[in-house]
Amino acid sequence: EPGDSSETLFERVIAREIPADIVHETATTLAFRDISPQAVTHVLVVPKTRYRTVAELAAADPALLADMVDTAAKVAELEGLGNGYRLVFNTGADAGQTVFHVHAHVLGGEQLGHFGR
Numbered sequence: 001e002p003g004d005s006s007e008t009l010f011e012r013v014i015a016r017e018i019p020a021d022i023v024h025e026t027a028t029t030l031a032f033r034d035i036s037p038q039a040v041t042h043v044l045v046v047p048k049t050r051y052r053t054v055a056e057l058a059a060a061d062p063a064l065l066a067d068m069v070d071t072a073a074k075v076a077e078l079e080g081l082g083n084g085y086r087l088v089f090n091t092g093a094d095a096g097q098t099v100f101h102v103h104a105h106v107l108g109g110e111q112l113g114h115f116g117r
């Protein structure tokens, strides 16, 4: 819910109030498996501090965005994605963003199609 400061699902995952299959954790980020995987490997990377979108995060704290990208690379290493992976930031309603706590989708483990609908 853009414009809304209420808690999202991912704050509850970070607080361990909702169970998640955690793949990796750093001081500033958490990586856990998507509940509805869209690829053989589908992991979400979130910052522990909430920003609604990647654009807001980039403007407010670029180092934290870099931490997210580093965590995604670590996830790719842990998951054996040496042939490559995709990072997706859905931004806003038309992109299908449903959780307004910025998250990167790490997708891989198979040959991915190009930007389908």
Ligand code: 5GP
Binding pocket: 009, 018, 020, 021, 032, 033, 034, 035, 036, 037, 089, 090, 096, 097, 098, 099, 100
């Ligand atoms: P978005 O559509 O906002 O880019 O991505 C939100 C993602 O969160 C979706 O891929 C959805 O499957 C995932 N998701 C929704 N609820 C849960 C949950 O309770 N646990 C986990 N691990 N993922 C969830």
